[in-house]
Amino acid sequence: MTETHPPVALDAGPDPALTALESEAIHIFREVAGEFDRPVILFSGGKDSTLLLHLAIKAFWPAPVPFPLLHVDTGHNFDEVIEFRDRVVAEHGLRLVVAKVQDWIDDGRLEERPDGTRNPLQTVPLLDTITEHGFDAVFGGGRRDEERARAKERIFSLRNAFGQWDPRRQRPELWNLYNGRHKPGEHVRVFPLSNWTEADVWAYIAREKVELPSIYYAHERDVYWRDGMWLTEGPWGGPRDDEEVLRKMVRYRTVGDGSCTGAVESTATTVAEVIAEVQASRLTERGATRADDRLSEAAMEDRKREGYF
Structure with missing residues (x-):
């Protein structure tokens, strides 16, 4: 993603399935912009979050992306990915909020796990940062084909005041109508790539010439x-x-x-x-x-x- 204008396919014919997925994702970005006050896009520099950002740029071009980016940084990231993350943010003039897990460990809010992995430690910094900044909609790159729990989740996924997900509170999503209602303190997780597969992601990356780490x-x-x-x-x-x-x-x-x-x-x-x-x-x-x-x-x-x- 090195271009500063919306990338377009130069040498590939239109794929109706990919075009439909793209249109759905762009529609979701614009719906959130109209319904919520303080959305944020989770951006780690990985392929799915890079694709999210690419679609957000398309959704609002020629205006800038109206949302900041958020990365919950475990401190255990690959150097190539962090370098890519920072370069993309600089190239597009975006605002990046970084919540460092190490800060939560240093001040005692979290403890290192015996196995050394920090992925499960991301939850508290994520929820604290959402509360601190008052984000009411949080875009993520989750897809239903990745894992069975993600397959259960709606595109608009309501979270309670503690950031928790309850499958029983799932809302129907018929005819591309999304319900963003939430009480004070609650927020909604938004997944524009829900209906994409890994193969779709790579086909779109090829079509749009999206740069990756x-x-x-x-x-x-x-x-x-x-x-x-x-x-x-x-x-x-x-x-x-x-x-x-x-x-x-x-x-x-x-x-x-x-x-x-x-x-x-x-x-x-x-x-x-x-x-x-x-x-x-x-x-x-x-x-x-x-x-x-x-x-x-x-x-x-x-x-x-x-x-x-």
Whole structure:
């Protein structure tokens, strides 16, 4: 996403399915702008949040995006992703709010987990920052194909005053009509990519020539095998004595806390090659590469009930 004008396809014919998904997402952004006072877009620099930002730019062009961005930074991110995040924010003149998990650890509001992973620690900083800034609508890049708990959620997902999700309070969404009503202190999570699949995301990235962090494409990296995934060393720690470090050609299907986000062996260095891999895969990206979703059968749903995305 290096261009400062709305990117358009130059060499690909229109795909009606992608065009319909794009139109739906743009409609959702504009609905939120009309219904809510203080929306914010979650932006980590990952592919789904980058796609969200791309769609937001299209939705409001030639005006600037009217919302700030928010990143809950675990401190265990990949350097390539943070560099990309900051560059995109600067190029588009956007305002980025960063909630650092480390600040919550330093002042005692959170404690490090024994396993070292910080992904589950994002909930409290997220909810505190939403309250501090008075955000009443929070855009996220969640998709229904990622995980079974996300498949249950509506595009407009009401959260109570404690940021918690109750599946029993789901509202019907018929004919693209969205109910954004909420009481003081409540807020709504908004998922414009709900109906997209991983294959749709990559097809749209190809069509629109959306730039992504380099780690989404195959590259050489030192990795070690743990819990069925290739992990890499970082500020979150490294291999145990019995874990051998190998140099592999890998790429990341999703990015998050480095302690629990695995790479997959790959030779896909282009968008077309990534699309071919995605189409051949039998595992969702989170199921294949996110250890935090393997804690229990309902790991994601439990975290969502507490306020996680």
